[in-house]
Amino acid sequence: DTGVSQNPRHKITKRGQNVTFRCDPISEHNRLYWYRQTLGQGPEFLTYFQNEAQLEKSRLLSDRFSAERPKGSFSTLEIQRTEQGDSAMYLCASSFVEAFFGQGTRLTVV
Amino acid sequence: ELKVEQNPLFLSMQEGKNYTIYCNYSTTSDRLYWYRQDPGKSLESLFVLLSNGAVKQEGRLMASLDTKARLSTLHITAAVHDLSATYFCAGAYNAGNMLTFGGGTRLMVKP
Numbered sequence: 001d002t003g004v005s006q007n008p009r010h011k012i013t014k015r016g017q018n019v020t021f022r023c024d025p026i027s028e029h030n031r032l033y034w035y036r037q038t039l040g041q042g043p044e045f046l047t048y049f050q051n052e053a054q055l056e057k058s059r060l061l062s063d064r065f066s067a068e069r070p071k072g073s074f075s076t077l078e079i080q081r082t083e084q085g086d087s088a089m090y091l092c093a094s095s096f097v098e099a100f101f102g103q104g105t106r107l108t109v110v
Numbered sequence: 111e112l113k114v115e116q117n118p119l120f121l122s123m124q125e126g127k128n129y130t131i132y133c134n135y136s137t138t139s140d141r142l143y144w145y146r147q148d149p150g151k152s153l154e155s156l157f158v159l160l161s162n163g164a165v166k167q168e169g170r171l172m173a174s175l176d177t178k179a180r181l182s183t184l185h186i187t188a189a190v191h192d193l194s195a196t197y198f199c200a201g202a203y204n205a206g207n208m209l210t211f212g213g214g215t216r217l218m219v220k221p
Contacts, residue, residue, distance in 0.1 A: 042114075045209060055206055
């Protein structure tokens with residue numbers, strides 16, 4: 001399968017815990033994006049990488065959020081000290097021209 | 111800042127009928143995308159519209175773009191139940207091609 005792959009698919013965590021999500025983009029895509037989607041809403045942009053460089057961060061990305069893309073390949077999104085408001089679907093997309101989305105990681109903070 | 115608005119937010123229609131979903135955006139957008147999302151699933155790319163007057167068709171769906179009016183439409187012809195899903199339009203801005211999504215149109219096609 002050469003699509004965008006995200007792991008885990010589901011994550012339930014207790015408030016205050018740290019979580020990390022992984023995204024493996026389509027191999028030839030140099031651009032990688034993270035979005036967050038809450039129930040009944042459209043996805044909201046979080047951050048963007050071109051190769052290994054993080055070029056854009058949304059103001060939605062608080063200090064508790066950090067993203068990396070070492071060597072311009074896979075990317076990780078870490079949320080520290082999770083809060084209930086962090087519960088959402090976290091979507092990764094990669095693109096050359098057109099953006100293709102992964103299956104998402106659904107985070108539930110209890 | 112790019113803002114994208116869709117209407118209607120909810121659409122219930124009978125099989126065989128035609129309807130149009132509208133997508134307005136606030137400022138110049140390099141590209142306009144349409145995505146489909148089934149419940150609990152990710153987004154499936156339907157169309158990418160790159161220039162004024164662009165029209166693309168796939169099956170019962172046809173998308174168009176009017177950059178002067180800052181309007182894109184998704185037209186559904188002779189709807190079938192399998193088209194039931196949520197449809198999002200999204201505008202792309204700046205060189206990074208980040209997407210700003212509309213609120214989505216939840217389409218229910220009844221037999």
